[in-house]
Amino acid sequence: MIDPASGPLLFDASAESWLARSREPAVHDWLARYLRHHQVNVSVVTIVQRIRGYALLWQRAAEDRRAAVEAARVAYLQQLGRVRGLDAGTAVVAGELMALLPHPPTPPRRAHQLVESREERLARWRFDLLIAATALVTRMRLIHNNAEDFEAIRGAIERSPQRFPGMGPLELVRCTLVV
Amino acid sequence: MKRNEHRSKDTKRRTTLTLPARDLLHAERIARSRKVNLSTVVAEALAEGLRVQAATERSEEVLNSYRQAFGGFSDRDVMLLDGIVLDPPERRR
Numbered sequence: 216m217i218d219p220a221s222g223p224l225l226f227d228a229s230a231e232s233w234l235a236r237s238r239e240p241a242v243h244d245w246l247a248r249y250l251r252h253h254q255v256n257v258s259v260v261t262i263v264q265r266i267r268g269y270a271l272l273w274q275r276a277a278e279d280r281r282a283a284v285e286a287a288r289v290a291y292l293q294q295l296g297r298v299r300g301l302d303a304g305t306a307v308v309a310g311e312l313m314a315l316l317p318h319p320p321t322p323p324r325r326a327h328q329l330v331e332s333r334e335e336r337l338a339r340w341r342f343d344l345l346i347a348a349t350a351l352v353t354r355m356r357l358i359h360n361n362a363e364d365f366e367a368i369r370g371a372i373e374r375s376p377q378r379f380p381g382m383g384p385l386e387l388v389r390c391t392l393v394v
Numbered sequence: 395m396k397r398n399e400h401r402s403k404d405t406k407r408r409t410t411l412t413l414p415a416r417d418l419l420h421a422e423r424i425a426r427s428r429k430v431n432l433s434t435v436v437a438e439a440l441a442e443g444l445r446v447q448a449a450t451e452r453s454e455e456v457l458n459s460y461r462q463a464f465g466g467f468s469d470r471d472v473m474l475l476d477g478i479v480l481d482p483p484e485r486r487r
Contacts, residue, residue, distance in 0.1 A: 228476045235460035236472065243457075250453035251446070264477035272467075272474055283466065290462035294455065326470070329480035339477050 217393045219249035225256045225299065225350045227343075228264050229360035230390040241394040255296030258349040260342050262298065265291060299349050309348035311378045312368060313341065320367035344368065347385055356386040358393075411436075 234246050269288040319340035323331035347368045350357035359365050369385040425435045
């Protein structure tokens with residue numbers, strides 16, 4: 216159980232959507248209590264991912280569904296919370312992470328005869344590195360639903376502390392374990 | 395302009411309130427123990443209550459936006475919104 220008042224969290228895209236879609240009353244209650252104390256903090260990179268996702272969904276949607284996709288996109292943009300940008304410090308940490316971890320820890324995703332291309336997987340991995348760097352620099356715990364990627368990043372930082380002086384550890388919160 | 399804003403923030407107004415007797419007694423006890431007047435205790439309690447109310451309303455607004463932003467989509471759609479782009483193999487380059 217994570218105390219919702221215990222401090223602001225940086226929300227990865229995977230956590231934000233999981234928490235928003237959960238049908239568990241306890242999860243809903245946890246999120247409501249979190250929001251009474253803190254804003255949702257997101258990396259600007261998460262917004263890039265999200266808006267690209269809405270745009271792709273809109274492109275692929277039938278004409279009669281596009282208005283709903285657009286309404287969802289507008290609703291998302293209306294409650295962005297606090298957006299954490301990429302500054303010089305974040306860029307330095309992200310560059311170190313990209314050198315330490317050039318390859319994603321897991322293969323491209325597959326589901327129902329659909330596949331993620333290797334290029335897409337690498338892009339997603341680099342987005343995750345930028346988000347982890349943002350969490351480190353802003354000294355916020357990162358809430359996520361993507362343990363494969365973020366645990367790999369946390370481990371690399373722990374193994375190479377000399378590359379991240381005065382930083383870390385990367386503190387992770389898995390959203391499925393908040394209650 | 396700034397001076398006026400500052401002045402209006404600090405302005406106090408006298409009013410008459412009807413409060414539950416039990417709460418009033420409680421507030422009077424606090425005022426005595428802190429050696430401040432009753433108005434100070436009631437004003438602080440009111441400010442805190444309003445802060446909690448505003449936070450609750452803000453929380454509900456965010457939750458409503460979240461429902462609109464992520465509700466009504468399939469799991470595959472949400473993967474796309476989370477940055478995971480899946481395609482049939484033939485669409486791959």
